[in-house]
Amino acid sequence: MLEVLLVDDEPFILQGLQLLVDWEKEGYHISTASNGKEAYDFVSNNPVDLIISDIKMPVMTGIELLKAIRTELDKDIYFVVLSGYAEFGYAQEALRFDCTDYILKPVESEQLLSILRKVSALNQAKTSRTKDGIRKEKAYMERTLMHLLSGKYDVNDLEYVSQKTNIDEEKCYVEIQLDEQNPAEDFSDDDKKAMLAKLYTSACDYLKDDSIFCIRDISDSEQVYDIGFVYSESMAQRLQLTAKEYLIRFLEYMEANTNLAITVLVGKPVTGIRNISKSYGTANMLHSLQGFRDKKNIYFYEEEYKVGETGLIICKKQLDALITAIERGEHVEIRKCVEDFYEEMQKTGVTGSTMNLNINYLLFQLIHLASELDSEVNQEEILRIISETTSEEGIRRGGRTHLCRMSYAYGEYLAQLRKNVSRGVLGDVEEEIKKNYASNLTLKDLSEKYYVNSAYLGQLFRKKYGCSFKDYLNKKRIEEAAKLLRKTDMKIYEVAESVGYKDADYFVNKFIEAMGCTPTKYKKNF
Template sequence: MKWGKYMSDEKDMLLKVLLVDDEPFIRKGLAALIDWEAEGFVIAGEAQNGCEAVLRLSEEDYQLVISDIRMPDMSGIELVEEVKTRKISDAKFVLLSGFYDFQYAKSAILYGCSDYVLKPIQREELLNVLRRIQKKIREEAGGRRDKSIFEKAYLDRNLLALIWGKYDEINLRYAKEKLELKGRIKYIHLEISLLDERFLSLSEEKKRVLHRQLYNYAALLFKRLSNHVIFGVTKEGECYDIGIIYSELMPDKKNMTDEEWLDWILKELRERMGFEITAFLGGWVSKLEDIAYSYREAAMARSFCFYKIPKKDIKKEPAQGAGKKAIQNKNQQDEYLRKELDALIHGIETGDKEFIKENAGELYRKMMDKGLDSKLIGMNIQYYVYRLLGLAYEIENDINQEEVMQYIQEEVFSSGMPWINEVKFRKFAEDYSEYLLQLRQNSARGIMNLIEAEIEANYSDNLSLRSMGEKYYLNSVYLGQIFKKRYGCCFKDYINGVRLRKAAELLLRTEEKVYEIAEKVGYKNTEYFINKFESTYGVTPARFRKRNCEAEKISV
């Protein structure tokens, strides 16, 4: 049976039935007795004894179990008791018996069995039982579904905060409770490919329906790990994506390698969707707090390359001359873009603001031209980014390349897509040109004296690299680099050092309370101030004041 029947509205979803009987002909007879699908059910599995049934119920969700009472190893009553006691499944149970036994019936009811049917099974009796159970399941499912939808939406909000790097401890704690994480993790971006012309030709409404189906299919494939699937992570641009918080646990459950698991999920989704599905992978991180780094790498990969083109899309033998023409066109496109890129890079390097202003937008439009080969576009974006990184390195050999690359990632790929529009593309080119200019200006280091003086005078204000950079016309990344080189610490740590030094002076020279001093030197949170002070001076502010006062008395 195809999954499409599971993917419609819940009221039309077929309820999955597990048949349990040690006699194969009984199971076959039950399956043939009625039109199960017409009644809203589907025979989704069979087991020949209670032990096998427990295993199947632990691996897959069933809504109804129809089981014989008398079976070897584990009876039907024992099966119900085992499942309910260990909370293996919420499935309803119907027990079958060749004779009526009051004690059996009493035990069945005690353990939550929904019904007790005598053999030989009568068609009408079975239909009545199924309809009663179906009604009860639908009523219960309505409340559970509302609760489940709310809980998943809340989880997704917490996961998105982590993925976008804008999370707090509440987000992190809740996400960790709901995910099954083992070992390293990474972010995987899956989307319906925009290179699939059949998909592109559809209406926006139909695309959105298919987008939701992609999410639903993935959630079904993940089964009890469906919390790891997030709908619509990419914030801007035309993208029909889902995100996966991938754990090393996932391939282990299927006895696969990472590559085999990815091939499996793509194959399953492509077959069920009927469209090309593309995957982009971020790098491994050791903890959930760092998933934003993996997400950024996946976003870069989305721009730089494509995962795999299915063999069905590769023509075996092009018509005579067609292959040569295609290669020629691709080479022409490559040359066409590379010349334009080199010219823009030269303009950025020389600080030619007019050239950047006049040509950056036009180049963006050419790069986004749908007539160009998409893989070629990704390769040229990669060429552009790494050429810019190389320019900075040529100017200053001991530059922190990781910081520059992080700056490029944040400015370009933070939304999940590179340069959503030509305005952002041009602005990035202008900003980076200014950054290179500042690298060359040795006099820029002289500004550090002014910044140092300003920190001494205004240490209690909300100072930041960005605000200092704007005031002194320095790129914030470059300012951070020369600041660390000069003082041996980052900007934030330097300001904390100044504030704590000023606080120590106030503790010794005034009788102001600790919370007043904390506020005076720029700390809004007194507890945070006390912790920072203790980590620097080895004692709390109160103990610091008392110790120094006692030392003064002794010296007198």
């Protein structure tokens, strides 16, 4: 409903206007004021979309009210003047102050209805422009934040973000992922995307004005369904909360409003947005290390890595033997080394911090091994996905079985690095995208088809084409969508479906990000 304020010093005119049309049917809710000053006070404290005001009134005239609203209150309110023939000069003056229209007295119902419907149409167009502007700004901010998270940003990125937040205050990266134990049955990719959209909407609702810092599809891998946002210390301070209290409330809100099982990973706090990539990296490490922790709903990096206590021991001999077995791809030896490691941990009296330190040592050594073979690949991302996919195969968290499975998979990944499997495979994948871009293509399916580790295939793709598999596929789909918009009369949702998008809103967002305007505007230009 639009809020309308009727202003006139004659009570019978106010009453007559209220009875002249069916305001509720036209989508309006009425309030009244007897002079300009009363109306000014009402507008100062209440939302108003439309004012219909007489010109000649005591205390404050209609023209004075209009000027005050435009100059003092700076409110974008539709304003319609009630004017007699003798007051036409006043009406002309009102038009100079962005008056929407004027109605000659005596007012007739058809004339009033015409004005109300004009205002409704103007408001609808304004709302549409606002939504398009918000979507475009959101898409641009999302791209800017991705630059910052990857550490590959420029001065323009910093300048843009500085308009929205204090770039020097303490920040951290927070990731929200669908819990692998969430569904009892198998869900399709579309089901998971729908759940992710639900998470994203709920996160934005909680963050309110800070929702511009929330991002969908953080990971390059199509196997990972997650969203994330950049937390700033001022978010909690505004509510007089600590960072931990704020983020726990965030988790509770998300669970209550989505009915989904989720896990929140809180990266290490850093000073300023320039260092947010470091926080993002620590959140990625939490991903990989979840398999070796007791299950929680929220992990804080600083709590998981308290290694300042005395008595912490690294079982270096056992771990180095395991690393050698992984490098050679010897499954029997891997199992033996894992058993030796757990036996040694039990002998020393395992604690949470001791286990954390040992697993951390192992994972960083594995990253180092792979980096020696290919320094340009994001090894943290590879390790994260390998750890998650081995858990997804039915392995319970926290056991030696998970460590064995992850070690097998990482050994196979190292073997692929040594063989340089990128020769030929990327060409086949590119051809597959050209032919089947509208299908539900995923890295996981393509990796199984071409016998390549999906995480490694994703990184190879980024290395060759300078973007993720998802971005490359999106680019192809948007290119084809643009052709359809230029050459056909298909509706927007039909274009979205024909190029592989089942979520029309998501399609619009991606189109704006790529083309700089909405599909509707793009179509009109041609």
